[in-house]
Amino acid sequence: MPRRGTRRFFELVKWYISFFNLWAASAALFFLYLLLYDRFRVNVISSYLWASSPSEGAWALLVGTAFSELEPMVAAMHLALIVALLFSLEEGEGMSYVRYAGGAGRLEAYAAKWLASLALFLSPLVGAKLAVILSWDTRASLLLLGWRFAALLVVSLAAYATYLFPILSALAVVVKRPLYYLILVFLELYVIEERWSLLSARYLYMHAALFFLPNTGGVGFFSVERSALLPRLAASLLCAIFTVLWYRLKGEVKWR
Amino acid sequence: MRLQASLLLSLSLLLVPLVFLSHASSPPPRELWLSERGGTVVYGSGVGERVVRETFLALIHVNDTVYFDIRSSGCEVTSYRLKIVHVSSGVSYEYEGLGEPALPTFTASMGGVYSMELEVRFEARGDYNLQVEARVGRGGKVGYARLYLYEAIVGCVLLLVVGLYAAKRYKEVL
Numbered sequence: 001m002p003r004r005g006t007r008r009f010f011e012l013v014k015w016y017i018s019f020f021n022l023w024a025a026s027a028a029l030f031f032l033y034l035l036l037y038d039r040f041r042v043n044v045i046s047s048y049l050w051a052s053s054p055s056e057g058a059w060a061l062l063v064g065t066a067f068s069e070l071e072p073m074v075a076a077m078h079l080a081l082i083v084a085l086l087f088s089l090e091e092g093e094g095m096s097y098v099r100y101a102g103g104a105g106r107l108e109a110y111a112a113k114w115l116a117s118l119a120l121f122l123s124p125l126v127g128a129k130l131a132v133i134l135s136w137d138t139r140a141s142l143l144l145l146g147w148r149f150a151a152l153l154v155v156s157l158a159a160y161a162t163y164l165f166p167i168l169s170a171l172a173v174v175v176k177r178p179l180y181y182l183i184l185v186f187l188e189l190y191v192i193e194e195r196w197s198l199l200s201a202r203y204l205y206m207h208a209a210l211f212f213l214p215n216t217g218g219v220g221f222f223s224v225e226r227s228a229l230l231p232r233l234a235a236s237l238l239c240a241i242f243t244v245l246w247y248r249l250k251g252e253v254k255w256r
Numbered sequence: 257m258r259l260q261a262s263l264l265l266s267l268s269l270l271l272v273p274l275v276f277l278s279h280a281s282s283p284p285p286r287e288l289w290l291s292e293r294g295g296t297v298v299y300g301s302g303v304g305e306r307v308v309r310e311t312f313l314a315l316i317h318v319n320d321t322v323y324f325d326i327r328s329s330g331c332e333v334t335s336y337r338l339k340i341v342h343v344s345s346g347v348s349y350e351y352e353g354l355g356e357p358a359l360p361t362f363t364a365s366m367g368g369v370y371s372m373e374l375e376v377r378f379e380a381r382g383d384y385n386l387q388v389e390a391r392v393g394r395g396g397k398v399g400y401a402r403l404y405l406y407e408a409i410v411g412c413v414l415l416l417v418v419g420l421y422a423a424k425r426y427k428e429v430l
Contacts (some may be wrong), residue, residue, distance in 0.1 A: 021261035028268050039400075042392045044294035044314040044322075055312075058343040058369035061313050074271065089260050131277050136315060141346035177371035178260065 015068060022085075029078055030067060033128030036068035050144075059146025062137060063153050066129045066185040069206045076251035079161060081090050082120045083168040093255065096253065106247040116167055121161045126154055166240035173243055295325075295389030301382060305334070308376045312390045318365040319395025324359040326376060330384035332356070337375040344368055363395065 043065040050056035090096065099109050130150070134141055168185065175181040259339050292299055314322060326333060338351040351360045364370065374388060 021265060025261065025265045025268055028265060032268065034273055039392065040317050040397055042314070042316050042394065044295035044312055044390050044392055046296055046310055046312050046390070054341065054343050055369070061315055061369055065315050066327060077271070078268075081268065085261070092260075096397045097271060110347060137344055139368065143344055217397050237279070 006068045022120070025081075026120060030128050030131075031122040032074065033125055034131060035070070036071050036074065037066055037132040038068075038138060039132070041065060055143035055146045056148070058137070058140060059149045062133045062140060062146075063129070063149045065136075066132050075121075075160075075185070076127070076164070079117065079121050080168055080182070081162055082117050083165065083172050084178050084182055084185075086117060087169055087172035088176060088181050092178070095158060100252065106252070107244065110243065110247070112168075113169070114162070118161055119160055122154065122157055128250065129153070136180065145194055166236045170239040170243050170246075173246055212214070258265070270319075295387065297385070297387045299385045300380070301384065302380050303382065304380060306331075306378055306380050307310060307379070308386060308388060310374050310376075310388050311374040314370050314372060314390065314392060316364045316392055317395070317397075318364060319364070319397070320364050320367075320398070321393045321395060322364075322370075322372070323391045323393065324361075324374060325387075325389040327387040327389075328378065328385065330380070330382055331386060332379045332381070333376060333386075334379055337373075339373045340396065341371045342366065342368055343371050343375045353380065397401045 045061060052058055073174060096109075099106075100106060103110075132149075140146065167210045171184060260346065277424050278348065294312055296308075314379075318320065324338065326336075333356055335354045336359065340350075341348040341349060345366070345368070347366075349362070353359075362370075362372075374390075375390060376386070378384075378386060393416070
């Protein structure tokens with residue numbers, strides 16, 4: 001690629017557009033999330049006195065109302081598809097050779113994939129939430145104090161994605177074939193979501209994780225009880241350790 | 257990769273009708289429960305004048321109406337004061353009344369979050385029970401329907417123009 005000039009610019013544009021499918025899928029998910037929210041939803045809460053000012057309370061109410069019952073399930077499927085793209089499909093497409101040729105190790109790629117999954121997961125979800133909030137109350141964007149709640153929401157969702165990512169990616173690393181991985185994940189999501197399941201009641205848990213509670217002032221991931229949170233975080237951590245060990249033991253692929 | 261990614265895209269697009277179907281067949285109960293009312297109950301015993309202050313925060317849209325409701329037993333409401341503020345623009349409305357009140361209904365002239373402070377004074381006579389409640393009724397949204405229609409028409413025209421131009425260029429190049 002030329003170092004500078006117009007040709008380099010167009011080469012970069014070409015490279016950017018080559019990810020068109022990804023942008024298109026992200027846009028589709030943005031609209032999907034937007035569909036989940038009711039444009040004319042009304043919500044009344046009383047005694048919001050935990051908020052230090054009405055503007056904070058207003059943002060808390062807005063963020064709390066921008067939620068749908070179906071959203072956790074859709075978000076989990078969204079993240080599962082992203083992990084499929086980043087782990088199962090890239091092996092088949094020879095992207096791991098590109099990584100190897102570029103001189104990056106497997107663990108670095110794992111970290112990069114985590115960041116990529118965060119970006120791909122958060123951008124449509126948070127974008128849709130903000131879009132619906134600003135369509136409800138455009139002037140609320142001027143209430144700077146309240147943006148704290150939007151930031152907390154983003155952090156909470158990022159924490160949630162970080163919790164789910166190692167579990168899904170460990171499965172993807174073991175199963176390899178995207179189809180089998182997707183079948184297993186969706187089976188897990190639909191069928192085994194009971195209290196006694198291995199990753200115990202992720203769906204129920206997600207309600208708490210994604211749901212912002214305006215009455216208590218608790219924010220999503222941080223408002224979950226500790227007894228529910230710790231085993232899941234431990235499971236997630238174990239999966240991450242497992243993936244790292246798996247990479248270490250298998251070593252680098254021998255390219256011929 | 258392209259093929260697989262387009263498969264993923266079509267899969268995610270498939271979710272759209274599924275979500276519609278799901279919404280239509282079973283409206284999520286929490287959403288129904290979350291909306292539309294908030295309130296408080298005060299009870300106690302004693303004699304003399306007392307005050308209840310309740311603050312509501314409501315997300316409502318244009319033409320939605322908020323009804324306030326006071327149900328009392330064992331006491332007599334003497335006066336009320338209601339202050340409604342549109343939080344993000346600062347526009348405020350105030351209502352006051354004496355005697356057994358027929359509380360005003362408030363119809364929103366613009367959408368957004370309203371903060372509503374309701375102060376009720378009442379004369380307690382022994383064991384009393386006072387319930388203060390705010391409910392929201394949805395107003396007409398015909399204006400929005402018209403807006404969406406205009407937007408759809410403009411979008412279609414734009415799409416058509418861009419498509420025609422692309423087709424023309426395509427013919428010229430090939």
